[in-house]
Amino acid sequence: MESTIRILYLDDNPQDRELVHWALKQEPRFQITEATTSEEFLALLDNKRFHLLLSDLSLPGLSAMEII
Numbered sequence: 001m002e003s004t005i006r007i008l009y010l011d012d013n014p015q016d017r018e019l020v021h022w023a024l025k026q027e028p029r030f031q032i033t034e035a036t037t038s039e040e041f042l043a044l045l046d047n048k049r050f051h052l053l054l055s056d057l058s059l060p061g062l063s064a065m066e067i068i
Contacts, residue, residue, distance in 0.1 A: 004031050006049065010041040010067075011056040020054065038062030 007030055011017045017034055024030050033048070035041035038061040044050075055067050 003029065005029050005051045006031050006033070007052045007054060008033050008035065008041070008044055008048075008050040009054040010035045010038070010059065011054075012036055012059055013056065016056065041067075 005027075007024065009017070009020060009024070009032055011020065011034075017036070021032060021034065024032050033044060033050070035044055038059055041055075041062070053067065
C-alpha cells in the first residue's frame with residue numbers, strides 16, 4: 001500500500017520554490033506544503049506533522065541550522 005509522504009518546504013524565493021515544487025510533484029506520493037516565512041514555517045510545524053523538512057539555507061529571521 002502506498003503511503004503519502006508529507007513534506008514541508010521553506011523558501012522565500014518564488015523562483016526556487018517553483019522549481020523545487022515542480023521536481024517534487026513528479027512523485028505522486030509527495031504531499032508538499034510550502035512556507036515562505038519563518039513565522040509561517042514554525043506555525044505549520046506547531047499544527048501538523050511532516051516526514052521531511054526542506055529549507056533554504058539562509059532566510060530572514062531563521063537559518064537552516066536553527067531549524068535543525
